């Protein structure tokens with residue numbers, strides 16, 4: 001696959017991964033043979049999952065949910081570069097006007113990531129937030145700087161998110177019925193399907209260290225903070241004993257929670273975390 005010569009780096013692309021005739025057969029299957037879940041909100045994105053289900057409590061495969069074998073039509077659509085079959089494949093349907101909020105696919109859970117587009121073309125936004133103080137001349141926003149890049153996803157194209165595009169940029173699709181292209185053309189959206197392929201990361205820990213986007217880095221930071229907090233508490237206690245002060249019971253439950261850590265970890269669905277600056281609770 002060819003890497004696109006753009007920021008974010010690491011975005012690889014293959015146009016015409018399948019023929020229009022093959023695509024037409026798939027769309028027929030998607031529209032007439034598959035049972036889609038009932039939509040809670042009319043006009044929203046729908047998802048069907050194949051393979052294993054990831055458990056966000058244990059950060060491993062959910063043993064409660066049986067493996068769902070890949071259907072025959074899916075087999076020829078699996079990218080070969082992955083080496084082995086992906087552990088998880090997600091088919092999504094986007095009616096015109098549907099989107100997916102900006103997110104990064106959970107770092108610790110998943111390693112490689114590919115997505116095949118079918119039906120309508122759509123514009124996907126990649127965005128990157130540079131922490132305050134970084135030199136790049138980007139759009140200023142508060143103390144951080146945000147860069148946004150539109151990537152057009154034509155039908156039948158396969159995209160791989162690797163490197164920066166996988167780990168350090170968020171991606172999403174705006175909820176709207178039309179896209180405005182780089183040359184100003186307004187393009188109406190129609191029905192779109194995508195197939196996302198995910199390979200589980202060995203050991204379920206990511207080493208990228210990006211505290212904005214990486215759940216492993218965020219969890220480690222939380223544990224480190226708690227450790228420092230406990231150390232400090234111990235040192236204070238020793239000082240108090242030495243000074244002959246009266247001791248409390250070592251801190252209430254509330255105090256023992258991590259200080260200053262928000263934990264809004266929004267899930268797009270059960271297999272997939274929408275990014276937030278989420279910090280997980282200590283294990």
Ligand SMILES: O=C(O)CCC(=O)C(=O)O
Pocket residue numbers: 090092100105115116117171194195196272
């Ligand atoms: O619809 C797509 O092309 C990608 C969707 C996505 O970002 C995801 O499922 O994680």
Ligand SMILES: [Fe+2]
Pocket residue numbers: 103104105171
């Ligand atoms: Fe994603």
